Amino acid sequence: MFALDNTTIIISAVLIIIALLTSFLNPFFRKVRIEEYDIPNQTKRNENTYNEVNKVEENKEMGVDTDIINEQVITLPPITIILTPHDNVQELIKNLPVYLNQNYPVDYQLIVVAPKNDYETSDILKRFASNKRLYTTFIPESSRYMSKKKLAITLGVKAAKYDWVIMADICCAPISNNWLQAIARNCKEKKELVVGYTRYEQDTPAYRQFERHYLAYYHMHEYQxxxxxxxxxxxxxxxKSHFLQEEGFRGNLKYIRGEYDFMVNKYAKENNLAFENSFEGTLIEEVPTEKIWVGSHLFYMENRQHMERTSRHRILPYIDQIALHGNYLLQCIALTGSLLFNTWTISAAVGLSLIITVFTRLIIGKKALKRFDINIPAWKIIPYEIAIAWNHLGYKLKYHRADKYDFISHKL
Structure with missing residues (x-):
């Protein structure tokens, strides 16, 4: 029956308030800025510089003391890109030309570091040997007691001509020929790290696109x-200078994966990191295989045990998941109790709180996904949010059953 006693009113109000509040305990609700791509081309930069110099001269003639030259004129540094393919022949054929043909007004170098016995990769690289930007080197076969990926990156850094170095994956392709400009515009005097946004191809299963973006929101929020x-x-x-001064990957060389994680964890200090997430500054990663998808989760669970600030990073995701599941659990308990005791007022409150939860989370989630051009049907957002915690539990069980020597290069 419908009753309006104090207890019923309080329970109903609590259900509705919790439904509303927990909907905002959501990574998608936290503001993440999307950078605007506004780098002018080289001709416009030269024209702007010329015009500003004339203005300064005119000001001097008029007795105005100024030494400011157009702050919008962006100085791009010469830069080195490092790719470390390993049995990635198809990706190399497809993506290497995109890296080699970036619209970059300053000199840049592309270093490919490959295993010495990877003859297919060597054959592909010979096709591009005439490109003056390309430099190739190889990992020695005797490297057994350290991550080959980290060794390849280290060799690439040492071979780099320029101080600013970008490491990227050959399984990813720049979304446009302005990708390098978008990343390099952040290479400023007080910055030592620049992270570039990456998302999966549109053909990637919707849940995997969702999970990656959902979890990436925590990192993007931290960057900003x-x-x-x-x-x-x-x-x-x-x-390069900072990398060599701090001895590169020292402290985590034996861990097979996690190059990007360990680099940011070790080198990010205060405000020395910039984040580029404009459309032009995006990498598109190919559809991950089941092995790569599961492996990335298991290796991350291993690596995070050896990184700093892990507890601080995990607090917010835990709060969000407790709020998400706690709200639905409370609604289930309230609905069960109201049906047992025939308190239809509380049943109605449960229904209203569920509607508030679903619609609020759908609106917040859809808006956040749309901002990054991720096309996932709105009705999938709620089950995908719930699935993240349970899939994480499944990966955690797999990790605990796994041989821990699979995550390191020291097979003793």
């Missing part, structure tokens, strides 16, 4: 509040 923890993306620019 100078609290960087790790890097779930596949483009990272850093200074």
């Amino acid at each position: 509040h100078n609290k960087a923890y790790a890097c779930p993306f596949n483009a990272l620019a850093f200074r």
Whole structure:
């Protein structure tokens, strides 16, 4: 029956308030800025510089003391890109030309570091040997006691001509020929790291696109509040001088994966990290295989145990998941109790709180996905949000059953 006693009113009000509040405990609700791509081409930069110099001269003639030259004129540094393919022949054929043909007005170098016995990769690289930007080197076969990926990156850094270096994955392709400009515009005097946004191809299963973006929101929020923890993306620019001074990957060389995570975790300090997530500054990653997808979760569970600030990073996701599941659990309990005791007022309140929960989370989620051009039907957002915690539990069980020697290069 419908009753309006104090207890019923309080329970109903609590259900509705909790439904509303917990909907905002959501990574998609936290503001993440999307950078605007506004780098002019080289001709416009030269024209702007010329015009500003004339203005300064005119001001001097008029007795105005000024030494400011157009702040919009962006100085792009010479830069080195490092790719480390391993049995990625098809990806190399498809993506290498995109990296080699970037619209970049300053000199840049592309270093490919491959295993010495990878003859297919060598054959592909010979096709591009005439390109003056391309430099190739190989990992020695004797490297057994350290991550080959980290070794390849280290060799690439040492071979780099320029202080600013970008490491990227060959399984990813720049979304446009302005990608390098978009990343490099962040390479400023007080910055030592630049993270570039990465997303999956549109053909990737919807849940995997959703989960990656959902979890990436935590990292993007941290970047923009100078609290960087790790890097779930596949483009990272850093200074060669700083890398060598701090001995590169020392401290995590034996861990097979996690190059980007360990780099950001080790080198990100205060406000020395910039984040580029404009459309032009995006990498598109190919559809992950089941092995790559599961492996990325298991390796991350291993690596995070050896990184700093892990507890701080995990607090917010835990709060969000407790709020998400706690709200639905409370609604289930209230509905069960109201049906047992025939308190239809509480049943109606449960229904209203569920409607508030669903519609609020759908609106927040759809808006956040749309901002990053991720096309997932709105009706999938609620089940996908719930699935993240349960899939995480499944990966955690797999991790605990796994041989821990699978995550390191020291097979002793």
